[in-house]
Amino acid sequence: MAIIGSGATSIYLLKHLLDKMSVLKKEMYSISIFEKNTILGMGMPYNPITTDLYNLSNISSEELPDLEVTFEDWLKKQSVTFLKKMEIEKDKISKSEVYNRLALGQYLQSQYQSIIQNIKDFGIQCIEYPNTEIIDITYNNTTKFVSLHSTTQLYEFDKVIIATGHQWEDDDQEKNGFYASPWPIHKILPQQGTFHNFTIGTLGASLSAFDVVSSLSRRHGKFVTDSKGNYTYQPYKGTDNFKMVMHAAHGWLPHLQYEQEKPIREIYRHFDRKALYNALDEDGFLTLSSYFTNFCVPALSKAFQKDNLTQLSKKITNVDYTFKDFVTDMADKHEYDNPFEGMREEMKQASVSITKNKPIHWKEVIDDLMYALNFHAELLPAEDHIFFRKEIMPFLMNVIAAMPLPSAKILLALYDANKIEIVPGYVNILENKDFTTIEVTHKDTQTIHLYQMFINCSGQRAISVDDYPFPTLVKEGYITPPQIPFKKDASAMELTSEEKEKIIKKGNTSLYELPGITINSSYCLVNANGDTIEAIQDISFAHSSGLRPYSYGLQACSATSEIVVANWVASFQNKKLPSGDLKEVSKIYEKDPQL
Template sequence: MHLNSAPLKIGIVGGGPTALLMFKKLLDHGDQNISVDIFEKKQLLGAGMPYSRHGALDEHVTNVSGNEIPALFSSVEEWIAKEHLHTLNRFKVDASHFNDYKVLPRLLFGRYLSDQFKALISRAKQANMVVNVHFGCEVTDIIDDEQAGVCHIVHTNGIHQFDRVIICSGHHWPTRHEGKVKGYFDSPYPPEKLAHRTDHPVAIRGSSLTAIDAIRTLARANGTFEKSENGDLSYILDQKSPNFSMLMHSRSGFLPAVRFHLEDSHLSKDAVLSADEIARVMAENDGFLPLDHVFKRNFLEPLAAADPAFYAQIKDLSIEQFVEKMMAERERLSAFELLALEIKEADRSIRERKSVNWKEMLAVLSYAMNYPAKHFSAEDMQRLKVSLMPLISVVIAFAPQSSVNELMALHQAGVLAIVSVGDNSEVLVNENGEIVYTYADASGKKINTVYQTFVDAIGQSHLEMKDIPYPSLLSAGTISPAMLKFNDQLLAQKSHESGDEKIIKYADGSYYQLVTGIAINDHFQVLDRYGATSGRIYMLAVPYIGGYNPDFSGLDFGEAAAKLVTASMFPIQESLEDELLT
């Protein structure tokens, strides 16, 4: 129990999936002497952007199934069994043939999450926890009053004071040209803006799940999908859109891999390195956690147990050599030839309930390395981003079967193609207001193509500290930019002296690499300009912590972060619970 007579007042900024998981952890903790205020700028709790009409239409589906998500008030299967028939009919879901291994339409999943939030709030109030939800309430500033030891949340309807503030504001899509340049879209969201006839070629930047969202909406606005008696899917172009087509511009030229059966549906949450191991390894390596150690512990070792034959093929390879081997195998085929093979592999995996082990272990690695990544050296973080992350981003996207089947149908209809544009492509708006996509093809020839419609669909970008929409956090120095120390200080010094603006010399004379977002500690507490934390403000908003959390996304990540936040708020109780569990 919280020992003070006055309740610990907690403010949560945002009411989406991360806020839902955070609220559940606070409720599960069992401390009734707290109060929780939730500030949501929309009128719906739980769904956030991805699972509401701000991020999805009826055609968009989740890339996770019910058995893969953290436990909430009830399971997806239990909820579906009780949902209104007209809602299930709208989304073509048959409750009698549904189970927790199936993916859902995103809007339906959003209803599930919203109902879970309502149920948890009801349970909290029954337990005498004070809960206030502020709908239609946009937070415009957060002020950390160090002298008074409190925080203030400033919003469109007033100002509230709290002991702790947890920022769960979710996705953010800055605009560059949208609304100013006709046909230019800085993101595919909300998708209604793409749901209209487009009788000309469309450029799509990226080939991620975000790109698939745009493709599914554009395709339906300009044609129809039809399924034959034997189950084959085809795409029929609308007669009023004879010139419609879509070209994905991908850095690597790869499409996301297809969902398969996961042996461990929660991706080995217990695989995260313990604090003791991290401390021991850092002590042995000049204060750094080596990326090679994490790769060995969270990829190679579990792979050796799960798939000894595959492990034998790659056990002696460095990270770079492993990535080169896996990428080379993908490069042997065109993107859609590879996709056709992966569809068959995934179908077999799901039918036989047998994992594709190396892909699953790569997902485990991505999950497990996220939290200790802030302890990498600057050199290792660069290795991660340049070498390992491009493979991870392709392989563990887990594109749903229905999505990739539509991609194949569109490609076979001659409506969808993909081109590799490398790292130096540009999208420019010329003096005539035309959208020009510029890149070099495989032969090095420069390509300049003018498009009437361009959709930036590379997914959520890692944003900089200056993009945070709470001015007092910036002006007061409550937050600071994320940075990583170099292992090779002499080399870093030379790069700094040669003008590399991303390398800074710190007050102690050491050299650091600036990375995206803000600095946080292991409990997601923000660090100020002096590297200290007040302990009052927590940052769980994905776009602003990408520098220290290179692949922070998904409900599993949100649940783990919420547990760390709760542990820092109630350290004595959490340690006692851990001892009891042990």
């Protein structure tokens, strides 16, 4: 078999393969790993090619799914020189602390190397191909072989797993100061001895925007704890006009890191498989309203109770209380006239949560519930996919992609030094000519902003089929966009013109085209005729997150690859083809302790 990409998803795939190697070694004899970069086993966000020392991870050792040793134990064994370079204090290393992403990258790479060695010890050949970008894939439907094409060679396999991870599509226009993503971060940093002595805009105010803020602020000043114990920012001379403006649709800053009772997500923690299948309607749809009423309401009501939010605990059980009401209520609690002052207030609660190990239960429970929904999302009707993306995802990403407390301290110090602000409203990028001009719409009012440097920090989206990296698979119909049926009459719905364009009529049925690609429940490609291509599985979330929109972070990387591996093992043991039907695959969720 071959794996394209050697980031975190690939590392977890290899780990799950290793765990089942006593069964799998009878079926496989070699694993080839293709990586377009020089460094194998690190991936995009944790790599010195893309990332700066000042970019923090938002996951602690106790939240990381198992690899060979824990991140905490690994850090404790590192040399003083290494820890000093990573600005980590040896005595303070802990399982609940978050560290910079470069340190996490070194850890991931060490785990990757150790896993590869252990797989080799089973007698399996592991062939690594650094600096080898796969530029196309072809599939022979007769022999069932898959060919991988690099610029110079062709390689043939029985099985290929696509784990290509992040894909930033748009091009930078450096001449006009427009950056389509902040990566690699080095491209936006001032050259040694110079400053960006002007205002810099970001699209987004979440974790990627914070990476920009963190890296740039370090180049224009320093953070100092003053004699009164206040954490302050002291700008360097000659940086008077350096300032950062973050644009965010709702004007929200992220929620803060919180203590969790159970840091590792579990698909069937709050309900079981049988209950889920009982909640399907007569057409086989899992509607969001049924999911909310049957599973979210009881679990959240209990969580609110534990958090002493008694009123909400009762309110959520009202028969006419909807998912939208929940989002509105919780978003209102996070809505401030001044989001920085709001963050200062929330810091108090978050600090107690972390230092006194006091979990904030509702946040953990909603994360669990959405994680569980994600692995059943193919059951949602089209209108619920639309609603989920539009109304639920922005709220979830704000709560769950939580900001570590050290990052919040930095943000507040910058705010106090008048070096940062946030502007609410929807951004429309008008033109990039010498400057980037944007139009911001907030409460029906439009304003125009001009930036010498503007960075799109809105994060990874599911890519469209046109941007799929392996063109022959698209041309030959092996890659198609997911098309999901509506439950209700699509023509009677209030949809934007963009959404209406994605409706496809097939006979009497209206289908909705999602971003990303069509895969079955065990991540095999499904071609234009609806046939499953067992030989190719795509677990890159930039491709699969049209159908599975909440595949966020390292826990999802691990779960996705475990589903693939556990499904193979089940098929070998049962001596039948792996099933791609959710009804079968969900039996694995039920049995597998890692899911």
